[in-house]
Amino acid sequence: MERDVTPPPDVSCTALAKTFEGGTRAVDPIDLTFEEGQTTALVGPSGCGKSTLLRMVAGLDTPTSGTVEIGGAPPVSTLRQAGLSMAFQDPSLLPWRTVRGNIELALKLARHRADPAEIDQLIALVGLDGFAETRPAELSGGMRQRAAIARALATRPGLLLLDEPFGAVDELTRRQLSQDLPRIWEARGTTAILVTHSVSEAVQLSDRVIVLSPRPATIMDDITIDLPRPRAGPAARSDAATALTDRVFAALSKGMAERSAPMAAQ
Amino acid sequence: MTSLTIHRPIGPAIERRSRAALGPVVGLLVLLAGWEAAGRLLTEAFVLAAPSEVARYLAAEWALMGRALGVTLTNAAAGFVIGNLAAVLLAAVALVWPRSEGVITGLALLVFCLPLVATGPILRVLFGPGPGPQITLAALAVYYTTLIPLLIGLRAAPQSWFDLVRSYGRGRLSTLVHVRAMASLPYLFAGLQIAAPAAFLGAMVGEFTGAQRGMGVLTVRAIRALDVEMTWAIATLATLVSVAVYLAIGAVARRVLLDEPPVILSAPAVTGRRRRRDGWIDASLVLALALGGWAGALWLFDLNPFFAKGPHDVVEALFLAPDAAATRATIGAALAETAIFLIPGYLAGLLAGAALAMLLILVPVLAGTAMPVAIALRSVPIVTTAPLVVLLIGRGALGTIVLVAVMVFFPTFVACLQGLRQAPGQVMSVLDSYAAGPLTRLVRVRIPAMLPAFFAAARMAVPASVLAVTVVEWLATGAGIGSLMALSASLSDYDVLWASVVLVAALSALGYVLVGRVERRVLAIYAPEQLA
Numbered sequence A: 001m002e003r004d005v006t007p008p009p010d011v012s013c014t015a016l017a018k019t020f021e022g023g024t025r026a027v028d029p030i031d032l033t034f035e036e037g038q039t040t041a042l043v044g045p046s047g048c049g050k051s052t053l054l055r056m057v058a059g060l061d062t063p064t065s066g067t068v069e070i071g072g073a074p075p076v077s078t079l080r081q082a083g084l085s086m087a088f089q090d091p092s093l094l095p096w097r098t099v100r101g102n103i104e105l106a107l108k109l110a111r112h113r114a115d116p117a118e119i120d121q122l123i124a125l126v127g128l129d130g131f132a133e134t135r136p137a138e139l140s141g142g143m144r145q146r147a148a149i150a151r152a153l154a155t156r157p158g159l160l161l162l163d164e165p166f167g168a169v170d171e172l173t174r175r176q177l178s179q180d181l182p183r184i185w186e187a188r189g190t191t192a193i194l195v196t197h198s199v200s201e202a203v204q205l206s207d208r209v210i211v212l213s214p215r216p217a218t219i220m221d222d223i224t225i226d227l228p229r230p231r232a233g234p235a236a237r238s239d240a241a242t243a244l245t246d247r248v249f250a251a252l253s254k255g256m257a258e259r260s261a262p263m264a265a266q
Numbered sequence B: 001m002t003s004l005t006i007h008r009p010i011g012p013a014i015e016r017r018s019r020a021a022l023g024p025v026v027g028l029l030v031l032l033a034g035w036e037a038a039g040r041l042l043t044e045a046f047v048l049a050a051p052s053e054v055a056r057y058l059a060a061e062w063a064l065m066g067r068a069l070g071v072t073l074t075n076a077a078a079g080f081v082i083g084n085l086a087a088v089l090l091a092a093v094a095l096v097w098p099r100s101e102g103v104i105t106g107l108a109l110l111v112f113c114l115p116l117v118a119t120g121p122i123l124r125v126l127f128g129p130g131p132g133p134q135i136t137l138a139a140l141a142v143y144y145t146t147l148i149p150l151l152i153g154l155r156a157a158p159q160s161w162f163d164l165v166r167s168y169g170r171g172r173l174s175t176l177v178h179v180r181a182m183a184s185l186p187y188l189f190a191g192l193q194i195a196a197p198a199a200f201l202g203a204m205v206g207e208f209t210g211a212q213r214g215m216g217v218l219t220v221r222a223i224r225a226l227d228v229e230m231t232w233a234i235a236t237l238a239t240l241v242s243v244a245v246y247l248a249i250g251a252v253a254r255r256v257l258l259d260e261p262p263v264i265l266s267a268p269a270v271t272g273r274r275r276r277r278d279g280w281i282d283a284s285l286v287l288a289l290a291l292g293g294w295a296g297a298l299w300l301f302d303l304n305p306f307f308a309k310g311p312h313d314v315v316e317a318l319f320l321a322p323d324a325a326a327t328r329a330t331i332g333a334a335l336a337e338t339a340i341f342l343i344p345g346y347l348a349g350l351l352a353g354a355a356l357a358m359l360l361i362l363v364p365v366l367a368g369t370a371m372p373v374a375i376a377l378r379s380v381p382i383v384t385t386a387p388l389v390v391l392l393i394g395r396g397a398l399g400t401i402v403l404v405a406v407m408v409f410f411p412t413f414v415a416c417l418q419g420l421r422q423a424p425g426q427v428m429s430v431l432d433s434y435a436a437g438p439l440t441r442l443v444r445v446r447i448p449a450m451l452p453a454f455f456a457a458a459r460m461a462v463p464a465s466v467l468a469v470t471v472v473e474w475l476a477t478g479a480g481i482g483s484l485m486a487l488s489a490s491l492s493d494y495d496v497l498w499a500s501v502v503l504v505a506a507l508s509a510l511g512y513v514l515v516g517r518v519e520r521r522v523l524a525i526y527a528p529e530q531l532a
């Protein structure tokens, strides 16, 4: 039942918008293309519609208008081939399965063969060695998130969607993970979309940063990160990196100011 | 989203275990000592047999008792299996076809509200001698309490688990196998745990109506002979068996599950996001299907019309026949007489349960001891102790009221204590930081947290109290609708019997729905998140 690794697709959103049933406008029409093999970070204030955008890309939420195409086809066909993985904002581990069991389930659902050695390797990589046979209830919040990342990587998806994957992880581990993990998906040539609240993380991890305005999300800035890799350590404090970080912050504050102005006027 | 009123026991497992081991032992010893003392004091009064006398009786009559117990257990087990299979099947239909859920639960409630006291004799005529009625009644006694938690359990998973399965391109079958089935297991076990003693009770009630063997037969014999020791021996044995089965299923659940099964407080009245119009459509459908199914069954089985009355017969008997007014008066008087016992007993049981729970939560040490005892006692087939209450308190109104109250008390007490205990920890810490006293916490946080549990118990207590009151009236007091149904069955006055069954079931279901209405009102104010 083993399948080939899906080639990394590009993802294009055309006039993509979402208004929820209650009338909440989460995403205003957005045109955006995620290049194949690139890592793109989405940053934006809390509640601006990042998760909604990601879920529409994954085909889990239906857009109110507009379309998503993954490799030129609607998300459904990628889903059918188990060509993507998503690490959800809440880790969504099944509590009756161990860390290993959760990863194995993903492999089973994606119709992949489970290679025990490879699973062990992944578990070690996210710093969970010794916890393979532990159930989620006995893990900390950050450990659960790491298990969820390992699960998302296990199926070798062509498209990887990460919704604040390091949200509950401490600063040091976070730094470690953001060094180690991208290497895996970059080596595979995966297309990755990463939602994060941390501007420095966005700059460090990605090839491109999209800055979103407060709800409903629109694109405030689209910044190409052409820093040399590896970017950890002193490189993260280079002038070029600082300039890019400042630019992201500037776009974020601009979005905040624009959106709060009409409210203040009311 | 479906809101849940099922709570997992809280606190670290180890602490829970050791307490759970100590609590019942202490509680049981106190209970036994008090009982023995009372028994010795009252030897002359011929109402109470002390534990030592019961033990002696059981040892002497073990051949008889053991055989009866075996028969009843077999029937109860058969009914248990059939009833729970039906529950699983109905839950599966509701899952595959969500629009049908309202109709399924409505019909299920209506059937659950049929008074066993009357369905017993009717089933006896249908099945003739043999175990048919016992098994059917056992099945009828269990399927509802399994169906409702199962329906909740099958949905009791966060959206993201379903999203996860979908994100790998899998559909409903994978969701069912990998998420829903597993997520519903604790709820299934919790339902089964309540169902086991209920099945035993159902089988016993079935045996009241002319079975040849079984605990129910012995019960009737003991009452007729006013045999104090035998009555107490039967009640003790039924209690022991029920508690043992309850504990056994709990033990199996602990092996299968990671955690203890949640303590079921039963479902909220209406699962969210349903429109009012759907409610009316469902209610009409339930009514139409119930009447159609009833008439259809009579026609299909080609039953003797002298005995088997259809909907039109009941309408005729109540409204069109020359003696319709007399029939209405008879049934109305009986219902009124029953209401006089039922309503005070019901309210007293609810209040006592809630009050004791609140009292105990202020004294945590006591709560730790009383809780396991109460959980175990909740599974006692209280109706089988009906003759005892009559022996103790007499045939007057008080005896019946007390029995109804006891029937309502235990589930309410357990539910309320669970509700009180699971007051959100964070809110509690906020109050701590203001140095709020125990009374403030009780009023501000715990009571609102208890309300959903209280009302869930109040709803389930409606059919339970109707069962209790009709059985007591039938077996002991000879008053009210329970007695009227038994009497009309033995006099072959089938018009009155069927009309009574319809009215009791309808009133009982109506009471359930009304409590649900009050529940929604109160929860909208105190616990809006429960209605989501």
Ligand SMILES: Nc1ncnc2c1ncn2[C@@H]1O[C@H](COP(=O)(O)OP(=O)(O)OP(=O)(O)O)[C@@H](O)[C@H]1O
Pocket (backbone or CB within 6 Å): A020, A021, A022, A024, A025, A026, A044, A045, A046, A047, A048, A049, A050, A051, A052, A053, A089, A215
């Ligand atoms: N299922 C839903 N129904 C109605 N409104 C929703 C739903 N999901 C999200 N929203 C609303 O859409 C908006 C965007 O939500 P979203 O989860 O996409 O934000 P986010 O950018 O991921 O925020 P955060 O960074 O805090 O995770 C919010 O205002 C939220 O209230």
Ligand SMILES: [Mg+2]
Pocket (backbone or CB within 6 Å): A050, A051, A052, A089, A163
């Ligand atoms: Mg989000």
